[in-house]
Amino acid sequence: MSDMNTAMVEKYRSSFLKEVEANVEEGDWVKMCMQCGVCSGSCPMENNWEHPPQELFMMIRANKREEVLSSSSMWMCTSCYNCIARCPRGLPITHIMHGLAHYGKRLGLAPKEQPTVKFSQLFWDNLTKTGRVNELKLGLSLYFMNGFGEGIKTALKMKDVGLGMMKTGRLNPFEIFGGHSCKGASDIKKMLAKAKEIEESNTAEFKG
Amino acid sequence: MKIGAYICQGCELGDRLDSGQLATTATRDGKAALAKEHPFLCNAEGVAMIQNDIDNEGVNHLVIGACSRRAKTEAFNFENVTISRANLREGVIWVRPDTDEARELTQEMADDYIRMACAESKSMKIPAASGEQELTRELLVVGGGISGMTAAIEASKAGYKVDLIEKSGALGGVAGQLVKRVPAKAPYNEMADTGIAEMAAAIEADGNISVHLNSSVTKTSGAPGRFEVEVSTESGATNTVTTGSIIQATGFNTYDINKLPELGGGQSPDVVDQLTFEKLVKEANGGAIKRPSDGKEISNAVFVQCAGQRSEKEGHLPYCSGHCCLTSIKQARYAKEAGADATVIFTDLRTPGAGGEDFYRGGQEAGVSFSKGEVSEVVSAGGGLEVKYKDMILNEDCTIGADIVVLATGMVPNNGPDPYLAQDLKAAEEAEDESLVAELQAKVEVAPPSVLNLDYRQGTDLPHLKHGFSDSHFICFPYETRRTGIYAAGPVRRPMDMQQAQEDATGAALKAIQACENASQGRAAHPRSGDLSFPTFRIEGCTQCKRCTVECPFGAINEDEKGYPQYNESRCRRCGTCMGACPVRVISFENYSVETVGQQLKNVDMPDEFDEKPRILVLACENDAYPALDMAAMNRTEYSSFARVIPVRCLGSVNTIWVTDALNSGYDGIMLMGCQKGDNYQCHFVKGSEMAHYRMSKIDDTLQSLNLEQERVATYEVSITDTQRIPQLINEMEETIEKIGMSPFKF
Numbered sequence: 001m002s003d004m005n006t007a008m009v010e011k012y013r014s015s016f017l018k019e020v021e022a023n024v025e026e027g028d029w030v031k032m033c034m035q036c037g038v039c040s041g042s043c044p045m046e047n048n049w050e051h052p053p054q055e056l057f058m059m060i061r062a063n064k065r066e067e068v069l070s071s072s073s074m075w076m077c078t079s080c081y082n083c084i085a086r087c088p089r090g091l092p093i094t095h096i097m098h099g100l101a102h103y104g105k106r107l108g109l110a111p112k113e114q115p116t117v118k119f120s121q122l123f124w125d126n127l128t129k130t131g132r133v134n135e136l137k138l139g140l141s142l143y144f145m146n147g148f149g150e151g152i153k154t155a156l157k158m159k160d161v162g163l164g165m166m167k168t169g170r171l172n173p174f175e176i177f178g179g180h181s182c183k184g185a186s187d188i189k190k191m192l193a194k195a196k197e198i199e200e201s202n203t204a205e206f207k208g
Numbered sequence: 209m210k211i212g213a214y215i216c217q218g219c220e221l222g223d224r225l226d227s228g229q230l231a232t233t234a235t236r237d238g239k240a241a242l243a244k245e246h247p248f249l250c251n252a253e254g255v256a257m258i259q260n261d262i263d264n265e266g267v268n269h270l271v272i273g274a275c276s277r278r279a280k281t282e283a284f285n286f287e288n289v290t291i292s293r294a295n296l297r298e299g300v301i302w303v304r305p306d307t308d309e310a311r312e313l314t315q316e317m318a319d320d321y322i323r324m325a326c327a328e329s330k331s332m333k334i335p336a337a338s339g340e341q342e343l344t345r346e347l348l349v350v351g352g353g354i355s356g357m358t359a360a361i362e363a364s365k366a367g368y369k370v371d372l373i374e375k376s377g378a379l380g381g382v383a384g385q386l387v388k389r390v391p392a393k394a395p396y397n398e399m400a401d402t403g404i405a406e407m408a409a410a411i412e413a414d415g416n417i418s419v420h421l422n423s424s425v426t427k428t429s430g431a432p433g434r435f436e437v438e439v440s441t442e443s444g445a446t447n448t449v450t451t452g453s454i455i456q457a458t459g460f461n462t463y464d465i466n467k468l469p470e471l472g473g474g475q476s477p478d479v480v481d482q483l484t485f486e487k488l489v490k491e492a493n494g495g496a497i498k499r500p501s502d503g504k505e506i507s508n509a510v511f512v513q514c515a516g517q518r519s520e521k522e523g524h525l526p527y528c529s530g531h532c533c534l535t536s537i538k539q540a541r542y543a544k545e546a547g548a549d550a551t552v553i554f555t556d557l558r559t560p561g562a563g564g565e566d567f568y569r570g571g572q573e574a575g576v577s578f579s580k581g582e583v584s585e586v587v588s589a590g591g592g593l594e595v596k597y598k599d600m601i602l603n604e605d606c607t608i609g610a611d612i613v614v615l616a617t618g619m620v621p622n623n624g625p626d627p628y629l630a631q632d633l634k635a636a637e638e639a640e641d642e643s644l645v646a647e648l649q650a651k652v653e654v655a656p657p658s659v660l661n662l663d664y665r666q667g668t669d670l671p672h673l674k675h676g677f678s679d680s681h682f683i684c685f686p687y688e689t690r691r692t693g694i695y696a697a698g699p700v701r702r703p704m705d706m707q708q709a710q711e712d713a714t715g716a717a718l719k720a721i722q723a724c725e726n727a728s729q730g731r732a733a734h735p736r737s738g739d740l741s742f743p744t745f746r747i748e749g750c751t752q753c754k755r756c757t758v759e760c761p762f763g764a765i766n767e768d769e770k771g772y773p774q775y776n777e778s779r780c781r782r783c784g785t786c787m788g789a790c791p792v793r794v795i796s797f798e799n800y801s802v803e804t805v806g807q808q809l810k811n812v813d814m815p816d817e818f819d820e821k822p823r824i825l826v827l828a829c830e831n832d833a834y835p836a837l838d839m840a841a842m843n844r845t846e847y848s849s850f851a852r853v854i855p856v857r858c859l860g861s862v863n864t865i866w867v868t869d870a871l872n873s874g875y876d877g878i879m880l881m882g883c884q885k886g887d888n889y890q891c892h893f894v895k896g897s898e899m900a901h902y903r904m905s906k907i908d909d910t911l912q913s914l915n916l917e918q919e920r921v922a923t924y925e926v927s928i929t930d931t932q933r934i935p936q937l938i939n940e941m942e943e944t945i946e947k948i949g950m951s952p953f954k955f
Contacts, residue, residue, distance in 0.1 A: 031575065061579065
């Protein structure tokens with residue numbers, strides 16, 4: 001439980017819907033869902049979702065805050081946009097899912113062991129260091145995400161692909177020593193810090 | 209009488225048939241005074257030729273040997289003559305293979321149809337109006353709610369005088385008690401004013417409309433175009449109104465919520481139905497809504513959809529009332545506007561109409577919350593109410609607290625008693641069917657008081673279709689009831705919302721005007737619109753058995769003081785069910801009678817027993833079976849060349865004498881094709897097909913007395929879509945005859 005989470009619980013006592021409207025990207029669309037279930041039916045990953053989008057919307061209205069924010073559901077979204085294309089009410093469901101995932105992560109409620117959550121963090125850390133994605137490091141960190149033994153196994157399995165990529169100049173082994181960066185890596189960091197600040201202050205004021 | 213036969217050679221008829229021979233058949237066998245062939249009969253020149261013969265040669269009975277009677281009706285529409293159509297195109301060449309071997313039988317078939325048409329023509333008279341009623345440009349509307357008021361205003365705009373009967377002291381009905389209404393025009397997502405006050409003012413100011421408040425109808429006699437209606441006030445004063453047509457817009461009663469104790473109905477004063485909630489909001493007058501029990505301002509209202517409706521439980525309404533979801537959304541918005549929270553718990557949210565979805569969206573935008581769930585019970589708890597429901601999305605049991613619970617109960621038609629109850633009870637008593645008597649007796653006891661008090665042979669009110677609504681077959685008869693010239697409009701006909709009721713009332717007003725105009729010209733209403741022919745009877749032959757008065761599906765036939773039938777032309781729909789019912793065959797229409805059909809079937813050329821050419825008589829309902837045969841012909845579906853099809857107005861008009869005659873004259877098979885009977889009847893004349901099936905169930909005795917097999921006579925229920933089945937049935941009959949052999953009655 002982060003401090004921010006505690007603050008939010010205090011603030012929106014009984015209305016999780018209002019909290020979502022205030023703090024989640026496109027959250028004010030949630031009340032417009034009419035429970036037809038077309039999004040759930042269109043989702044290619046639906047079998048792997050704990051709660052499909054339709055159910056998430058209903059849970060938001062039923063004040064199931066913990067369950068929604070700590071759910072792995074929205075982390076399953078692959079951004080295929082099927083649901084948005086088909087929603088008869090025009091809800092930007094994909095964006096709402098990302099918004100919910102992001103909000104849960106910020107509050108420290110996102111599931112720790114969910115692979116998408118883990119990889120997203122790795123990708124973010126990798127990218128924000130230099131302003132460029134270091135593909136070698138990203139690949140390796142992905143291999144070793146679930147422990148040393150797993151990492152070795154995966155690396156051996158992928159050996160031929162890696163060597164092939166190296167031969168054709170698609171993978172630079174010297175990237176391991178830090179790799180290339182963009183021209184203003186420090187400016188990138190400043191920009192991100194500012195964005196974070198703005199986000200914090202937005203969250204702090206109640207817009208419901 | 210001078211019969212003129214006209215043989216068309218167009219549409220390949222000339223190539224496939226020997227039209228010269230057909231013309232000879234018409235003059236020689238059919239005794240036509242003249243017979244002409246024409247290469248293109250329905251074009252201007254051909255029609256002019258016929259018209260010229262009518263004008264200058266004195267031809268007044270036409271026999272047109274061309275296409276089906278259902279085609280080219282405009283071209284072959286001649287005034288003041290009888291028209292018989294020999295169906296040579298759809299009936300003969302289109303259902304026969306175009307080969308040299310088939311030619312002989314095809315020609316035989318065509319010859320027979322010409323003979324039949326000539327024979328029919330001989331027995332026809334030219335129909336003319338009876339002049340029983342003048343043009344009465346006046347309507348009577350019973351019920352002064354939104355449906356009745358709309359009907360009155362629309363009829364007045366069309367130049368008709370209207371008497372508006374309202375039992376209470378003011379116009380408006382249920383709609384007058386509403387705060388706002390679901391919009392009937394854009395913007396659809398906002399609530400609209402009811403407009404009832406403006407309507408009532410418009411009616412007051414309208415010179416064409418006279419309003420009778422605190423009044424009811426105590427007696428209605430006569431027929432469309434000449435109804436005599438007694439209107440009585442509460443004080444007992446009576447005046448008689450002459451009117452051309454009647455619209456019953458008596459609306460609905462609310463379902464009794466005391467029948468829903470599990471939902472708190474009658475258990476707590478804070479559980480109300482929608483109309484009561486509407487009153488509470490009206491009392492609040494824009495301020496906070498106060499709940500009935502202790503006057504506390506409500507902060508949380510819960511709306512329960514489908515309370516006691518769309519349910520098969522005993523005492524519940526099995527149907528959806530079609531307005532309650534929108535009404536609940538509207539009332540939830542009242543609650544929102546008054547600063548309270550509102551939740552609608554629904555199983556299926558149905559928001560019909562053009563703006564329904566917009567209004568729903570408007571409700572969501574206003575912050576009304578919607579939960580899909582099934583409410584199991586409503587209980588009092590801690591100074592408020594608790595609604596227990598099963599959330600159908602999350603699949604778990606939930607509770608929600610509420611200050612007030614509004615139940616969306618359904619519409620119960622405010623209708624008179626079922627007019628056939630008394631008859632059925634009498635029949636059951638005569639049959640000594642104890643259980644049925646008890647069941648009907650119970651129904652009679654709870655029957656509501658009569659609304660129209662009709663002085664009809666068949667009861668006092670409009671017949672019910674289902675659940676006490678006076679609806680009709682909604683595909684064939686969008687506005688009709690089973691009493692000609694009396695139209696039900698609004699929720700008494702079918703559960704509906706205000707917008708639908710207004711449309712319905714407008715339609716009913718137009719139908720009522722049409723009924724007046726038709727009655728004045730002696731023309732039939734729907735479905736034989738414009739038909740001038742009309743049943744008459746030979747009084748010296750009538751045995752006063754009352755069968756026709758009982759079996760008429762429309763209650764058109766009353767009895768005079770001597771017990772003879774009175775036909776009331778303008779109540780009649782010309783189906784001929786009376787004609788089929790008459791055991792002494794004294795009832796006939798000018799152009800449709802026992803004789804016209806009897807002569808047709810007797811004039812078919814009957815080959816002898818050793819010719820291997822059987823004859824199958826098909827009596828086909830002209831509304832479904834005959835069109836289906838025409839469509840089969842358009843698809844070039846072939847069927848037996850031994851069939852001879854005679855269209856009948858309704859299977860109910862089939863008199864058993866036709867069957868007996870056909871058997872006696874040597875037909876090998878007889879097929880009767882009518883519509884679906886029973887509860888989901890498709891028959892244009894309600895009971896016609898059923899009566900025919902009942903009468904034919906007794907034909908076995910006749911067959912036995914003639915020593916004939918039962919398979920020779922068959923009755924079928926077909927529909928207009930059976931274009932493949934009907935030819936198949938005919939072919940099967942041919943196979944059956946092959947099996948059982950030819951009829952021994954060929955001479």
